[in-house]
Amino acid sequence: MSVLHLRGHIELADGVFCSEAWLVDEVLTVSRPERRPDRVLDGWVVPGLVDVHCHIGLVATGASTEQVAVEQAITNRDSGVLLIRDAGSPLDTRWLQQRRDLPHLIRSGTHIARPKRYLRNFGVDLEDVNQLPDEVRKQARRGDGWVKLVADWIDRSDGAAADLKPLWPNEVLAEAVAVAHEEGARVTAHAFATESIDGLLDAGIDCIEHGTGLTAQQISRVVSQDVAVTPTLLQVGQFASIAEQAAAKYPQYAARMRRMFDDRYAQVRRLHAAGVQLLVGTDAGGTIEHGLIAQECAELVRAGVPTAEVLRAATWQTRRYLGVPDIHPGDRPGLVVYAADPRSDIKVLQRPRAVVLGGRITPCTRLAGPSLRAVPCPEPVRTSAPLRSETVRPHLTM
Ligand SMILES: [Zn+2]
Numbered sequence: 001m002s003v004l005h006l007r008g009h010i011e012l013a014d015g016v017f018c019s020e021a022w023l024v025d026e027v028l029t030v031s032r033p034e035r036r037p038d039r040v041l042d043g044w045v046v047p048g049l050v051d052v053h054c055h056i057g058l059v060a061t062g063a064s065t066e067q068v069a070v071e072q073a074i075t076n077r078d079s080g081v082l083l084i085r086d087a088g089s090p091l092d093t094r095w096l097q098q099r100r101d102l103p104h105l106i107r108s109g110t111h112i113a114r115p116k117r118y119l120r121n122f123g124v125d126l127e128d129v130n131q132l133p134d135e136v137r138k139q140a141r142r143g144d145g146w147v148k149l150v151a152d153w154i155d156r157s158d159g160a161a162a163d164l165k166p167l168w169p170n171e172v173l174a175e176a177v178a179v180a181h182e183e184g185a186r187v188t189a190h191a192f193a194t195e196s197i198d199g200l201l202d203a204g205i206d207c208i209e210h211g212t213g214l215t216a217q218q219i220s221r222v223v224s225q226d227v228a229v230t231p232t233l234l235q236v237g238q239f240a241s242i243a244e245q246a247a248a249k250y251p252q253y254a255a256r257m258r259r260m261f262d263d264r265y266a267q268v269r270r271l272h273a274a275g276v277q278l279l280v281g282t283d284a285g286g287t288i289e290h291g292l293i294a295q296e297c298a299e300l301v302r303a304g305v306p307t308a309e310v311l312r313a314a315t316w317q318t319r320r321y322l323g324v325p326d327i328h329p330g331d332r333p334g335l336v337v338y339a340a341d342p343r344s345d346i347k348v349l350q351r352p353r354a355v356v357l358g359g360r361i362t363p364c365t366r367l368a369g370p371s372l373r374a375v376p377c378p379e380p381v382r383t384s385a386p387l388r389s390e391t392v393r394p395h396l397t398m
Contacts, residue, residue: 001035060287090110151193210231214271236260
C-alpha cells in the first residue's frame with residue numbers, strides 16, 4: 001500500500017477545496033488513512049492544466065514520428081498540462097490514448113484546409129470546396145468529438161494584393177458544421193481574419209481559434225451564440241515577424257498581420273469585457289514549442305484578464321467545457337502541485353512542484369530540444385516530521 005499525503009490548498013473544482021487529501025494506492029480520499037504516509041507534499045493543488053490548442057504529432061514539416069509525439073506529450077505533462085484538446089494533427093495519435101503515463105488527449109482528427117491555403121503537410125487539402133461536408137464527417141468519426149477547420153489563410157494567387165481570405169463558401173460551411181453536429185462533434189476553426197467570422201457564426205460554429213479579426217459586432221454575436229474563443233497569444237505574438245517576412249511580396253497581408261499583432265492585447269481585453277468564454281491554448285506544435293502553458297497564461301494576464309479567471313480557464317472551467325468530469329474522491333486523479341497560489345502570481349505556474357497523473361507522482365523529466373534531456377526538477381517536499389493529529393475536516397462540497 002502507498003500513501004501520499006497532500007497538504008495545503010487542494011481545489012478539485014472551482015471553489016471546492018480542502019486542506020488535506022491523500023492518495024491511497026493512487027486513489028484520492030479526504031479521510032485520513034490509518035497508514036502513515038510514505039510521502040507528504042505541501043502546496044497549492046489544482047487539477048492538471050488544460051491546453052485546448054495543442055498539436056501532438058505535428059512538427060514544422062508536417063507529421064512527426066511516434067517517438068516525437070510521445071516526447072511532446074511528456075513535455076506537456078511535465079509543464080502541468082494533463083488534458084489536451086488536440087487542435088488537429090496529421091499523425092493518427094489514437095495509440096497515445098492508451099498510455100496512462102501521458103496527458104488525456106481529446107483529438108480533433110486532422111485539420112481540413114485547401115491546397116496552398118494553409119501550411120504544407122499539416123492538414124487534409126481538399127481540391128474541391130464541396131468535399132468539405134464529407135471530409136468533416138470523416139474527421140468527426142476519426143476524432144473525439146471535435147473537428148478542426150481552417151477558415152482563412154493568405155491567398156497567394158492574388159499576387160501583390162494577396163491577403164487573408166476565407167477558404168470556404170458560407171453555404172458549404174453551414175452544411176459542414178451541420179454534418180459535424182449530426183455526428184455529435186463540435187467544430188472549431190482557425191480564424192485570423194474578420195471576413196471568415198460571419199460565415200462561421202451563421203454556420204453555428206462552436207469555437208474560434210485565434211479570433212484576431214473579430215469586430216465588436218462579431219464579438220457580441222460570439223457571446224450570444226455561446227462560442228468560446230482561444231486567443232493563442234503566443235501564436236499572435238509571432239505575427240510581427242510573419243509580417244516582416246511577408247512585407248516585400250505581400251504588403252497588404254503584412255500590414256494586416258502587423259495591425260493584429262499591435263492590437264493583440266486590446267483584442268483580448270475586448271473579448272473579456274464582452275463576456276466571451278476564453279480558453280487557454282498554446283498552439284504548440286508546428287511553429288511553437290510544447291510546454292508553454294504557463295507563458296500563455298502569463299500573456300493572458302498581461303493582456304488584462306484577471307489572474308483568477310485565467311487560472312479558471314486553464315483548469316476547472318475548461319475541463320467542464322470539454323466534457324471532462326470534475327475530480328472526486330475515489331478517482332485516480334491528475335493534479336499539479338504548486339508552491340503557492342497561482343492567483344497571487346501567475347508565474348507560479350512555471351514551476352510545478354509535482355505533477356500527479358493517475359494518482360501517481362510522475363517522474364519529472366523536462367525535455368529540451370529535439371532529443372530527451374533530463375534536467376532536475378524542483379524537488380517535492382519530503383518530510384519525516386510527525387503528522388499533526390487534529391481531526392481532518394474537509395470542506396468539500398461536492
Ligand atoms: Zn494551431
